[in-house]
Amino acid sequence: MKxxxxxxxxxxxxxxxxxxxxxxxxxxxxxxxxxxxxxxxxDRTSIRINGEPLAFKDLFHLNLNxxxxxxxxxxxxxxxxxxxxxxxxxxxxxxxxxxxxxxxYGGHWYVxxxxxxxxxxxxxxxEIVGGVEAFKELGHKVVKKYDIDxxxxxxxxxxxxxxxxxxxxxxx
Numbered sequence: 001m002k003x004x005x006x007x008x009x010x011x012x013x014x015x016x017x018x019x020x021x022x023x024x025x026x027x028x029x030x031x032x033x034x035x036x037x038x039x040x041x042x043d044r045t046s047i048r049i050n051g052e053p054l055a056f057k058d059l060f061h062l063n064l065n066x067x068x069x070x071x072x073x074x075x076x077x078x079x080x081x082x083x084x085x086x087x088x089x090x091x092x093x094x095x096x097x098x099x100x101x102x103x104x105y106g107g108h109w110y111v112x113x114x115x116x117x118x119x120x121x122x123x124x125x126x127e128i129v130g131g132v133e134a135f136k137e138l139g140h141k142v143v144k145k146y147d148i149d150x151x152x153x154x155x156x157x158x159x160x161x162x163x164x165x166x167x168x169x170x171x172x
Contacts, residue, residue: 005066016096029130044166067102072124073109089146094139
């Protein structure tokens, strides 16, 4: 996938770019796999951006993930829960993100997934997957983690949204 946000960040911040490329070369972080992209495509819920209804996958294909990390992470946690996969929305700070769209101070969100006795992280803005340690090395400093119940308590409108999500469970 072509990721404008990631490319701009790498090109405009050489320290972050060098670190990102090293972690990629070492295999500590990697691009979204085809399997993960197919999983994202299973969410058919309409997400309105600038009044236009879009599917979850469209936000990545149209480079609309920049500055929308919180929305994307919440959507991902809800989607994973629909399939019985435990995950948490992780609020963090990454100084390399300071001054980017939607992040004046470096605030950021990613997903931490517990699946098959493993923990891995998904960054919807950078479109990468990696281990907890790799995300720390990338500069993600955890502020707080939120499970789905906490998200529902703090954002009650998500309950109705969750109940009305359109999910392709058969992957057709």
